[in-house]
Amino acid sequence: MVIKLERDVAAYGGIVSVAQLLALKHWRQNIDLAVHYGTLVRVRKGWVASPEVPKPILMAWRIGGTLACASAVQYHLGMDIAEPLHVLVPSNATGFRRPHDHRARLAEGDAVIHWAGTPEGGRDLVVPLGEALRQAARCRGPGASRGIPSRAGDTL
Numbered sequence: 403m404v405i406k407l408e409r410d411v412a413a414y415g416g417i418v419s420v421a422q423l424l425a426l427k428h429w430r431q432n433i434d435l436a437v438h439y440g441t442l443v444r445v446r447k448g449w450v451a452s453p454e455v456p457k458p459i460l461m462a463w464r465i466g467g468t469l470a471c472a473s474a475v476q477y478h479l480g481m482d483i484a485e486p487l488h489v490l491v492p493s494n495a496t497g498f499r500r501p502h503d504h505r506a507r508l509a510e511g512d513a514v515i516h517w518a519g520t521p522e523g524g525r526d527l528v529v530p531l532g533e534a535l536r537q538a539a540r541c542r543g544p545g546a547s548r549g550i551p552s553r554a555g556d557t558l
């Protein structure tokens with residue numbers, strides 16, 4: 403049963419809503435047990451993930467969206483990902499959480515929020531590199547310039 407649970411979480415890309423798992427006929431008790439034993443990680447209310455999902459992606463999802471902008475560029479280039487994270491959220495998103503604590507509301511300076519143009523935006527786990535570079539070039543948030551590779555002699 404646990405193996406099937408892990409397989410189904412992986413099939414959703416590593417982060418899945420509890421509602422989706424219940425729809426696949428998993429028992430809530432088994433999901434809670436998997437979280438208790440560390441087979442799954444609780445990301446935020448109603449969401450669980452595989453512990454193998456990279457931490458910055460989990461943190462962005464905990465905040466309420468997708469790793470974006472400078473943070474996504476750093477992720478794609480294999481760089482250390484600086485905080486505050488830049489996160490793309492759906493246009494109707496609410497209830498943002500702190501990146502390290504799903505029980506606490508997002509505080510000033512915890513993240514740079516980028517709003518998607520639609521409710522469907524911000525549903526991937528990481529914004530693709532090309533889009534992330536465009537976001538970073540326009541972003542005025544702290545650390546945005548770290549997402550723009552600079553050539554020698556360029557001044558930012």
Ligand SMILES: [Zn+2]
Pocket residue numbers: 470471472488514516537538541542543546
């Ligand atoms: Zn940004």
